[in-house]
Each structure stands twice: as C-alpha cells, then as structure tokens.
Amino acid sequence: MENNLFLVIGEDAFLIRKFVNEILEKYVHKDFKDIDFITFSDKVSFENIVSACLTPPVMSAKKVVVLNNIIQDLKITDEEFINFLESLPGHLLLIIVTSAVDKPKKLFNFLEKKGYVKDFRNITDSDKDNWIKRFAREFGKDITSEALEYLKVNLNDDLYAIRNEVFKVASILCEKDLIDIDDVEKVISININENIFKLAEELGKRSFSRSIKIFDALIKEGEYIPSILAMVNRHFRILLQISYMKKNNEDLEHMAKKLGLPKFIINKYLSQLKYFNEEVLKNIIQEGCKVDLSIKLGKVDPKIALEVFISKICA
Numbered sequence: 001m002e003n004n005l006f007l008v009i010g011e012d013a014f015l016i017r018k019f020v021n022e023i024l025e026k027y028v029h030k031d032f033k034d035i036d037f038i039t040f041s042d043k044v045s046f047e048n049i050v051s052a053c054l055t056p057p058v059m060s061a062k063k064v065v066v067l068n069n070i071i072q073d074l075k076i077t078d079e080e081f082i083n084f085l086e087s088l089p090g091h092l093l094l095i096i097v098t099s100a101v102d103k104p105k106k107l108f109n110f111l112e113k114k115g116y117v118k119d120f121r122n123i124t125d126s127d128k129d130n131w132i133k134r135f136a137r138e139f140g141k142d143i144t145s146e147a148l149e150y151l152k153v154n155l156n157d158d159l160y161a162i163r164n165e166v167f168k169v170a171s172i173l174c175e176k177d178l179i180d181i182d183d184v185e186k187v188i189s190i191n192i193n194e195n196i197f198k199l200a201e202e203l204g205k206r207s208f209s210r211s212i213k214i215f216d217a218l219i220k221e222g223e224y225i226p227s228i229l230a231m232v233n234r235h236f237r238i239l240l241q242i243s244y245m246k247k248n249n250e251d252l253e254h255m256a257k258k259l260g261l262p263k264f265i266i267n268k269y270l271s272q273l274k275y276f277n278e279e280v281l282k283n284i285i286q287e288g289c290k291v292d293l294s295i296k297l298g299k300v301d302p303k304i305a306l307e308v309f310i311s312k313i314c315a
Helices: 013-027 030-036 046-054 078-085 105-114 125-138 145-154 159-173 181-187 192-204 208-220 225-247 252-259 263-275 278-296 302-314
Strands: 005-009 037-040 063-068 092-098 116-119
Touching: 005 013, 005 105, 013 063, 013 092, 013 159, 013 278, 030 037, 037 046, 046 063, 046 078, 046 092, 063 278, 078 105, 125 145, 125 159, 145 159, 145 181, 159 181, 159 225, 192 208, 192 225, 192 263, 192 302, 208 225, 208 302, 225 252, 225 263, 225 278, 225 302, 252 263, 278 302
Parallel strands: 005 092, 005 116, 037 063, 063 092
Antiparallel strands: none
C-alpha cells in the first residue's frame, strides 16, 4: 500500500480545510472537483464509500475522498475496514478526519501506523496568534495584541471564523493600517452570546420554528454563518463540560474557575441541562463538527446545512 491514506485529527476546521485544499490543488483538476473530490459527512453505507473509492478520477491525477467524522458510525467490523484500507487503489487519496482518537482502538492503531498522520489537536496559543497576525497581513494590516485576544475569546479560537472577522474589520478600515480593539468591538456583535443562549433554549424545547427565527435574526444582524455555528458548537461543548462537573458534585465556584466564566453564566448553562442528557449533547457536538467541516470544505450551502442541523436537533 502506497502512502495514499491520511489520518487528520482535530476540530480546527481552518487548519483541516487548509490541509485538504493543499492536496486538492496538487492532485485534483479545478474543473472536476465536483466529480473527483467527494466528502462523506453524514450517515452513509460502507458500500457507498467503497464505490466512491474504487471509481477512478475522470480528469485528475488522483481521486480524493474525505470521511468526515463518520468512521465510528460505520456498520462494519474493524477487520473489514482494515482489510479495505490495506488494498486501496493507486488512483485514490483517502483522508479520514476525526475529532479525537479513542475508539475503535484497533482501527486507529492501524491508521496511525500505516497512514500519514496530521494532528491539529495541540495547536499552541503562539501558533494561533501567528495565524491571526498572518490573516491581518493578508489584508495589508497589523493587529494589536488586545484585538487579537478579543477575537480569540469571543470566537472560541476558531481560526476560520476569526479570519472572516479580520476581513470584515479590514474592509471597513480602508487606509488605516492597524487593527485595534475598538475596531474589532465595532464589528463583532456583543449580543451574539445572548442570542446563542436563546437558540440553545429553543433547541432544547425542540422548537424548530422559533430556533429558525433566531437563526435568521442572527443572519440579518450580519453574523457570518460559520461564526454562528462556531458559537453554537462552543455552547454545547461547555454544556457537556458542566454536565460532567455537576455529576461529579462540583460546586458553582469551582465550575466558574475551571471554565473561566462568571457564576451567573454558569447558572444559565445549568438551567439548560434539563433539556439535554449527556448522550444528546455528545451527538449534537459530533454533528456540529461534521457540519462545520462540510461548510468550510465548500461541500454544502452554509445556510441550508445549519437549517438541517437545527432540524435534526429538534426532531
């Protein structure tokens, strides 16, 4: 088996997308991406994956197939999947994306041993700072450390969302060369956190119509859809963390200190736990990661993808 198997680990959609795009630019003809590049991000049969992998590219050097956080859900044994991976055709580049390496362990041990591994889990603060400074330079700007920190905190270190906010700020500044915190605060809606809480509340009540109304209102206020999704994903990750801490009988003060959030915010999260058990939260987070990457790989319409995501939670 030649090196045509890639294991990509992590949740940072910007870095994952950059990695996939570099492969596409090298191996897939730009006019044939819709044919020679396939992403599976939802429930799919193993037979469909095999069929896509075995079908040769039409006009590209390689056929590229991405499995986006779905291998844990495939209805096959580790041995069946490993047998397939051991005989991948030469025309194929198979990219397996996963947010974490846990189970099935036998399969992941094989992937880490036989595949090319790209691990985006341990990106340091310094790395993120350098990326944000690079984003600013892309648009001919510098950025202050205060503005940089504000972007990271308010957009949950999501580099993709941060890049888009930097673009919005740079577009407004025109001839000003330095992005400062005042510039950033003017562009990023302070109300988005409150609206995300309202959205999560309606999702918990399984109210599709009210959830969609809040989502549409956020868009009308100028919020970028991937930024909305990043905030939603962050909200449910925090909910899951608080659920674990509550189960371990940790008090409010300890929760606030551990998560770096005010106590009144922790109380708001605690009040929402009545709508979600841990299994539901895990499923929402996993689905959110899939939607996030699918949007950023350009495989789905962002608005439709988020509407489908909302409908699945409310079902």
